Amino acid sequence: MLEVHNLMVFYENALALNDFSMNVTKGRMVAVIGSNSAGKTTLMNALSGLIIDTQIKEQRKGGERITLYGTVKFEGRDITLMHPSDRVRLGMVLCRERHPIFPESDLLENLKIAGYLRTSSEVTERIGYVLGLFPTLQRLKVRKAGFLSGGEQQMLAMGMALMVKPTLLLLDEPLLGLSPMMQNMLIHAIKKISAETGLTIVITEQFARPILPMIDRGYIIENGMLTMEGAGSELMENPEVKGAYFGV
Ligand SMILES: Nc1ncnc2c1ncn2[C@@H]1O[C@H](COP(=O)(O)OP(=O)(O)O)[C@@H](O)[C@H]1O
Ligand SMILES: [Mg+2]
Known part of the structure; x- marks a missing residue:
């Protein structure tokens, strides 16, 4: 469904992603694990096309000067240079690291705004789905998004991505800065989405421990380079992965 071939990204002369390749099969969950500055967000921005927007703005x-080499293909089609909004129409949606929400609008309004591509009956159906997935959000429907806690905002951000009814969901460090309890709730929701809808998911994280047990395939990146790849269970058993990405 998603093929990345020899992707390279330069910010001026600094190489942020170096010859990265990966292959994501439809319906699978894949993780990209790497420490801070490894290139995770750069990869997600290249997959979602946000980097193309930034490139044009900077130009x-x-x-x-941002330079890209290599190719990104979605369902067989080369989308390397496609605008992010066109990729959303194809069904690719990114939930960003510290995803922007509309702080002055309430939770329900935020979900509606995110459902701009859907008909009103679909929006109603989607809102029901999101609130079912995150029961915590039920009682916060009319709260201004800016007053939600970090974890609640992350749930809302994921809910906003799901409003689009994507076929490929990209999650950039969804657990960043959350309490263990909030992390568990999000992990539970991600597993549920994957099991119930068969949505294809790519997720990035610094800490592999909560992620590896639920994924089909994992890619480890260091300084923008792929250093290891394998099934989630293989990586779980790997001493190097344990040492570097299991935290304390
Ligand atoms: N806009 C930018 N300009 C210059 N360097 C950048 C920019 N964005 C990221 N970088 C650099 O690229 C590398 C990868 O960053 P990033 O993709 O944000 O990593 P991660 O998300 O894994 O923390 C880092 O060395 C970072 O400093
Ligand atoms: Mg990042």
Whole structure:
């Protein structure tokens, strides 16, 4: 469904992603594990196309030069240079690291805004789905998003991504900065989405421990380079992975 071939990303002369390749089969859950600055967000931005937006903006104002090599294919089609909004229409949705929400709008309004591509009956159906997935959000429906806790905002952000009814969901460090309890709730929801809808999911994380047990395949990146790949269970048993990415 998603093929990445020899992807390279430069910010000016700094290489952030170096010859990265991966293959994601429909219906699977795949993780990209790497420490801070490994290139996870750069990869997600290249997959979602946000990097193309940034590249164009920077070019216009004579700012930073961003260069991409390699290809990203979605369902057999080369989308390497496609705008992010067109990728959303194809069904690819990114839930960003510290995803932007509309703090002055309430939770329900945020979900509706995120469902802009859907008909009103679909929006109603989707809102029901999201609130079923995150029961915690039920009683917060009319709270302004800016007043939600970090974990609640992350649930809302994931809910907003799901409003689009994606076929490929990209999650950039969804557990970042959350309490263990919140992390568990999110993990539970991600597993549920995958099991019930068969949605294809790519997730990035710094800490492998909560992620590896639920994924089909994992890729380890260091300084923008792929250093290891394998089934989740294989990586779980790998002493190097344990040493570097299992935290304390
Ligand atoms: N806009 C940018 N300009 C210059 N360097 C950047 C930019 N964004 C990220 N980088 C650099 O690229 C590398 C990868 O960053 P990033 O993709 O954000 O990593 P991660 O998400 O894994 O923490 C880092 O060395 C970072 O400093
Ligand atoms: Mg990042």
